[in-house]
Each structure stands twice: as structure tokens, then as C-alpha cells.
Amino acid sequence: MKQNKLNWLLAALAVFTLTACSGEEEQTTARPDPVHFESGDECHVCGMIIEGFPGPKGQAITEKDQKVRKFCSSRDMFAWLLQPENVNRNHTLYVHDMAQTDWQSPNDTALIDARDAFYVVGSDRKGAMGPTLASFSKQTDANGFATEHGGEVLAFKEITMDHLNTGMAMHSMDGMDDMATGNADH
Numbered sequence: 001m002k003q004n005k006l007n008w009l010l011a012a013l014a015v016f017t018l019t020a021c022s023g024e025e026e027q028t029t030a031r032p033d034p035v036h037f038e039s040g041d042e043c044h045v046c047g048m049i050i051e052g053f054p055g056p057k058g059q060a061i062t063e064k065d066q067k068v069r070k071f072c073s074s075r076d077m078f079a080w081l082l083q084p085e086n087v088n089r090n091h092t093l094y095v096h097d098m099a100q101t102d103w104q105s106p107n108d109t110a111l112i113d114a115r116d117a118f119y120v121v122g123s124d125r126k127g128a129m130g131p132t133l134a135s136f137s138k139q140t141d142a143n144g145f146a147t148e149h150g151g152e153v154l155a156f157k158e159i160t161m162d163h164l165n166t167g168m169a170m171h172s173m174d175g176m177d178d179m180a181t182g183n184a185d186h
């Protein structure tokens with residue numbers, strides 16, 4: 001009798017949890033899944049081949065036509081996203097969670113919703129374009145990374161063009177800065 005009651009409670013809890021989850025998903029209305037980075041994919045901003053570079057990459061999927069844009073770095077994803085004509089659109093965005101994958105060659109199983117991620121700006125770790133934004137799904141992971149590698153932890157919404165440019169000015173050693181800010185087509 002006591003066991004039955006417990007089972008019922010567990011079942012009820014499971015139903016409740018499921019309901020809570022699907023409720024949450026309804027708000028974000030069926031976001032498209034991330035796609036894999038394939039060899040030969042080019043960065044939408046700087047045009048370079050994405051494969052083989054270290055650090056978190058980004059991708060943006062347009063709501064209307066499901067067009068996928070890929071970025072060599074989280075930095076270039078923000079450089080595109082923060083353009084006035086893109087900033088208010090409801091793109092689905094993915095970046096790598098660097099707590100789940102290797103910095104030198106991020107694995108696509110670690111792609112996470114970029115809008116929910118935390119970013120370390122101004123760390124000593126370099127991405128494909130040099131200074132980049134180290135992305136994490138958990139704030140505690142971002143804090144740990146910042147303790148080890150320096151930089152400031154920011155939420156998605158707190159990131160501005162200034163953060164991208166400050167990072168580049170602070171360590172502009174690789175001569176690719178101009179490429180990064182040069183406009184690709186939208």
C-alpha cells in the first residue's frame with residue numbers, strides 16, 4: 001500500500017515534469033536543430049574555411065527560409081549578428097559549449113543555444129580569428145574559464161560590438177582584424 005502510493009507520486013511527478021518541459025518548448029516554437037560543420041564550409045563573415053581552426057564556432061539559422069550561415073568563430077557570429085539589420089531578428093543561433101569539447105577541435109555534439117550561453121570576453125585563448133568569445137552553457141564553467149584564462153563573463157544579451165572590437169584591439173597580432181569587420185553579404 002505504501003509502495004503503491006510512492007509509485008503514484010513518482011508517476012505524477014514525471015507527468016508534471018514532462019508537462020513543464022513541453023510548456024517551455026512551446027515558447028521557443030520548434031527551433032531547427034544545429035547542423036554539422038562540414039569540410040569546405042566557409043565563414044559567412046570572413047570567408048575562410050572553418051575546418052581545422054580552434055575555438056568555438058557559430059551558426060545562425062534564419063527563421064523564414066531555414067537558411068544556415070556558419071561562422072569560423074563565435075566572434076564572427078556576433079560580428080554578423082550585431083549588425084543593425086540582424087540584431088532584432090529571431091535567428092536560431094548555436095555555439096560550441098567549450099566545457100564539453102576540446103578547444104583545438106570542437107565537436108558538433110557540443111553545440112548549444114547561443115542565446116542561453118555565457119561568454120568569456122578578453123581571455124587569453126584564441127579562436128579562428130584570434131581573440132574570441134569562449135562560450136559555455138553553464139555560468140559556472142564560464143567563471144572557471146575566466147579564472148584560468150582571464151576575461152569577463154557576459155550573458156548573450158550583454159554582448160555589444162564594443163566587446164568584439166575591444167578584444168581585437170587588445171591583441172591584434174594576426175592581421176586579420178580588417179577581414180573580420182569587413183562586411184560580407186547579408
Ligand code: CU1
Nearest residue numbers: 046048072129
Ligand atoms: Cu577568419
Ligand code: ZN
Nearest residue numbers: 043046072076
Ligand atoms: Zn570568420
